[in-house]
Amino acid sequence: MSVDINFMLTDKIYENMRTPLFLKAIQQPPEWANDEILAWDQQYFNLAQAFMRHHYWTSQGSINVFRVVGTAHQQYQHRPWLDLLTSGKRMDINLPLQQKKPEYYREVQPKVPMMYFNTLDGIHYYVGADGNHRTCIAKFMFYETGETQLHGVTINHYDIHNEFYQLFRQLQSRIKQLNLSVVITPVSTLLKREDTAGWMTDYFETYLLWQEYNEVENTEHTEQLDYEQAQQKFFELSTQFSLKQQNVNVQKSFWKKIFLFK
Template sequence: MNPTLSPIAPLRDRIKAAPPYWANDTIEAWDELAFQSMQEFVARAYWSDQASINVHRVVGTRHPDYGGRTWLNLLNEGKRMRLRLREHADNRSYYLDTARKKPTMDYVTFDGLDYYIGSEGNHRTCIARFDFHFHRLSTLHGVTVTHYDIDQELYRRYLALKALCRERRLPYRFAGQQRPLRREDTAGWKLDRFEVSLAVENNRTGERQQLDRGGAGRLLDELRGKSHRRWWRCWP
């Protein structure tokens, strides 16, 4: 940090004098196709509008205009950045307050470690990252978080089965299936639990079956061998 600058110097001046090491890191673009592919494999979905996150763990955005830019580029060229910087200068406490953020600041995560900006909050997230860097802070409060817990093992087997059948031109079709189990909730949060399985259909015979994680693994082993036809004949 440049010792000649006051801690209350305008944020842009401080960034220009001593840009953070991550200022030119690229903001990851949200992969909507991958998300759609994973949605049916969500075993738990948690939502809260009173959450707290480490703002330095925001790695990407769902906004098509900002994915692929750097944090510094967003700060300098974001569509509403001039307005948001003026608001920050007038009311920095907004970023420190623990109350729900209004307008909403919305994030999505799959692992509770890496976050993507959702429907709102691109400019404010960028400002918070730079501001908190200079003030040695990390936690942004009062935000909305959706955490999707994917059955990763079943999803990996689904992808492997699709790839294998595409490669060998096998006549099977696969899709994830969710069955709601229960919901837990009180004011400001909810947790939905699902039973996740893999639906398999033989396009030639019309035979169908639902498989759990173990069944998907056994099918994958069977199809990798030479005797994959026996697997279908063993169905009742």
Template sequence: MMIFNPQVSLLELARDYPPDFAGERIETFPEEEFREIEMFTEEYYWCGMESINVFEVRGTRHPDYQGLSWVEFLRQGKRMHANLSLFEKNPDYYLIDRKKEPSMSYIKLDGKLYVDSDGNHRTCIAKFFFYYTGRTHLHGVELREVRVDKYTYGLFKELRDYIRDSKLSYLEVEPLQRKLKRVDGPGWMREYFELGIRVRDRRKNKDLELKGSQIIGFFKSIEGRDSLKRRFLGILR
């Protein structure tokens, strides 16, 4: 039901007719995990003028707003007063399908959507504004989407940790990522990658480039089969 009245502020509407999402906490983007898994990206998409369902935004990369509820952010965001004033003067900014100026940017990691570098306050405003006007999609925003090969990442972690714990200092493992292809056009692009693991064996003075079952095979060569099965029980299933 559309109950938006331009004569009534969003703050008043949020107080009198709070949406279900109002009390949900703004989630923290997993920065530390992202730095480690970024080299296991199997597909990367970027578009400078995309549309998103604003209600799918779960969190942010900005540490100041993580952990606040959406309604707390609407009430006490650092620059919320200024952004609400701009919204009241020009609500069409949120409705037009042209590229947003100033920009709004988002990152989607394995299906979860976060505010990236620009647009925290405006995302919060859009959530409430769209709720009260029956809209869902915010247009003209920048979007990056990262899809990670968690299987290969899991193998990498297990092998790396085993080498460390077993003090096999002559072995070193690192991610291996090669671009397979890129598809692009004006204002967008999508890249695909082949993933694996590079093992440096200083004792034999050689490098091994391994993928999938080859990684498990290498693990078998340095660890007993039974121990391997226990370690990789979840993966092997």
């Protein structure tokens, strides 16, 4: 991203934003300043959350601000961090506040307004419902001061059994390929909760509800599949599909020979 420094140094629109932090950032940007702000994949989360193993939440967490790689806010996705710093719609308010009270970014008590972060792996964090501008400012501020930890933030760590989710999708595909009268539905059950003031962890168990209708006998067979059982079911369907493909190929070969002899 190229920055028109002269314009930012002189134009009235940047008058309130020209704090020491802002000026240093546009004149000597860090090497990561043009890294893309990644998108939190809300569609994946909506589809896969039924396969969640645990959900950890705290309103008093700390994160390495340099491990924040993206955001759930569509307006700021796929833009460089420097672009957010120089053109974020609330930077004319937040930058002067940072200059006036930089200790806000170092305080350990919960942030007001709250700052939210989502993570699937505990390493890569995404800004959630609020906190995009302050996260961006913290990155540039801590880069200059040599700090890393942003305290008093709300963290949601979602541990999703992605392999089970992908297996579920593969089963759906096999069922469709074989034209089976089967419906599979993921069912998530809350096993327990651990919590005290300011944090909690919910633990879940997921199984697939397999509902198969027999049109000849007019009956329905239902069973619950855990991950290992679902793997076995997929193996059986894959074998069935392979045999079906072999039969199709044999028939094609037979009719091909018939037409050749005519």
